[in-house]
Amino acid sequence: MDVLKVQASAKTYPVYVEENLRHHVSRFLPSEYTAILIITDEHVSNCYLEDVKQGLSDHRVYTHIIPAGEKAKSIDIFYEIHTKAITCGLDRQSLIIALGGGVVGDAAGFAAATFMRGVGFIQMPTTILAHDSSVGGKVAINHEQGKNLIGSFYPPDAVIYDIQTLHTLSKQEVRSGYAELVKEALLADANFFQELMSQRLSSLTNRQLAEHLTKGIRIKSTIVEQDERESSVRKFLNLGHTLGHALEAMLGYGKWTHGELVGIGLLFAMRVSEKEYATVLPFEKLYTWLKDNGYPLKLPVLDPHDILAKMKLDKKAFNAAVQMVLLKDAGQPEMAEVSDAELLDFLESFLEELAQDYH
Numbered sequence: 001m002d003v004l005k006v007q008a009s010a011k012t013y014p015v016y017v018e019e020n021l022r023h024h025v026s027r028f029l030p031s032e033y034t035a036i037l038i039i040t041d042e043h044v045s046n047c048y049l050e051d052v053k054q055g056l057s058d059h060r061v062y063t064h065i066i067p068a069g070e071k072a073k074s075i076d077i078f079y080e081i082h083t084k085a086i087t088c089g090l091d092r093q094s095l096i097i098a099l100g101g102g103v104v105g106d107a108a109g110f111a112a113a114t115f116m117r118g119v120g121f122i123q124m125p126t127t128i129l130a131h132d133s134s135v136g137g138k139v140a141i142n143h144e145q146g147k148n149l150i151g152s153f154y155p156p157d158a159v160i161y162d163i164q165t166l167h168t169l170s171k172q173e174v175r176s177g178y179a180e181l182v183k184e185a186l187l188a189d190a191n192f193f194q195e196l197m198s199q200r201l202s203s204l205t206n207r208q209l210a211e212h213l214t215k216g217i218r219i220k221s222t223i224v225e226q227d228e229r230e231s232s233v234r235k236f237l238n239l240g241h242t243l244g245h246a247l248e249a250m251l252g253y254g255k256w257t258h259g260e261l262v263g264i265g266l267l268f269a270m271r272v273s274e275k276e277y278a279t280v281l282p283f284e285k286l287y288t289w290l291k292d293n294g295y296p297l298k299l300p301v302l303d304p305h306d307i308l309a310k311m312k313l314d315k316k317a318f319n320a321a322v323q324m325v326l327l328k329d330a331g332q333p334e335m336a337e338v339s340d341a342e343l344l345d346f347l348e349s350f351l352e353e354l355a356q357d358y359h
């Protein structure tokens with residue numbers, strides 16, 4: 001089995017990646033817990049909750065099912081998880097397991113970080129995208145006005161990634177997850193980027209998927225180990241997110257997937273980079289790959305001023321100035337401050353380019 005180790009300041013935690021792990025979770029628990037509360041969503045619970053519970057039959061186990069989708073990263077659901085934890089009698093030696101995609105991981109993780117000021121937490125990702133969200137310790141819920149504005153850094157005790165669960169994902173969710181893999185490739189591994197650009201998502205084999213996920217997790221863990229709390233290089237993992245997050249908040253949480261909008265954000269970051277560094281990036285290659293693989297690229301009509309206002313809520317902003325992750329080349333990210341006037345120009349021409357369908 002592939003077992004990676006991630007070194008955080010508070011602990012080193014294992015990331016297990018293999019098929020069928022959900023049936024044997026007890027084997028992978030890193031310590032004794034007094035009780036376990038599994039948080040999952042309404043889709044994942046139908047497919048996998050029973051399997052996980054059976055593998056934990058030697059423990060006192062409770063479950064709580066939250067709505068599927070981005071709307072569950074809300075203060076109401078967060079409060080609901082706390083209420084459930086209190087009702088079930090969880091104590092400081094108890095464990096919260098997040099069984100699901102990034103939404104469950106982020107919301108349950110933030111509840112675990114705050115319940116009694118922190119209880120045990122294990123990530124059991126069930127989406128491709130969650131190879132990214134389950135590693136690194138970022139946990140959060142959304143504010144109506146902006147993504148992940150209420151959150152914490154709270155590394156898990158372990159990540160148990162049963163990649164057999166990925167077989168039930170919809171095509172849209174496969175696309176969403178691959179956008180984060182493309183982001184990681186663009187940041188750190190130009191060969192991996194080329195490999196992904198020659199991959200049709202509809203013809204992925206299990207082996208290819210496992211290899212891509214392992215490469216993505218390695219890139220992510222290498223970065224977060226250097227800068228857990230995002231004071232320097234971790235900012236690079238936000239490539240494509242300054243615009244992506246702004247659009248998620250503007251278009252209504254959950255209408256588009258996180259990865260779909262990160263895909264558009266990557267294109268925008270490339271265009272800004274090309275202008276800032278007078279360079280040529282593989283914009284056309286990425287655009288064509290996104291299009292060929294069915295990513296939606298047509299945005300509704302949006303006012304660049306409104307987008308800019310949302311971009312300023314980005315957590316990387318400094319003194320009200322937008323800081324973007326740009327690329328000097330594939331594998332060479334840089335942070336740069338981009339002025340409001342420049343951004344308005346870039347946004348206007350980018351939105352026009354997308355509206356004209358580029359080709």
Ligand SMILES: NC(=O)c1ccc[n+]([C@@H]2O[C@H](COP(=O)([O-])OP(=O)(O)OC[C@H]3O[C@@H](n4cnc5c(N)ncnc54)[C@H](O)[C@@H]3O)[C@@H](O)[C@H]2O)c1
Nearest residue numbers: 043068069101102103126127129132133138165168169258
């Ligand atoms: N914390 C981080 O570092 C980090 C990193 C990247 C993204 N995120 C966050 O992750 C979230 C997106 O995560 P996501 O894309 O996993 O979305 P998600 O959790 O909403 O899952 C997507 C959909 O797939 C369903 N689903 C999940 N697993 C399934 C399975 N195995 N089979 C069938 N259906 C399944 C879910 O019910 C949901 O409807 C966003 O909120 C984003 O901000 C966080």
Ligand SMILES: O=C(O)C(=O)C[C@@H](O)[C@H](O)[C@H](O)COP(=O)(O)O
Nearest residue numbers: 132136138147148234237238241315
């Ligand atoms: O782990 C990170 O750091 C990331 O930026 C990964 C992103 O893919 C992820 O979407 C993250 O939640 C964004 O963080 P935020 O701090 O911009 O909310």
Ligand SMILES: [Zn+2]
Nearest residue numbers: 180241258262
């Ligand atoms: Zn992301």
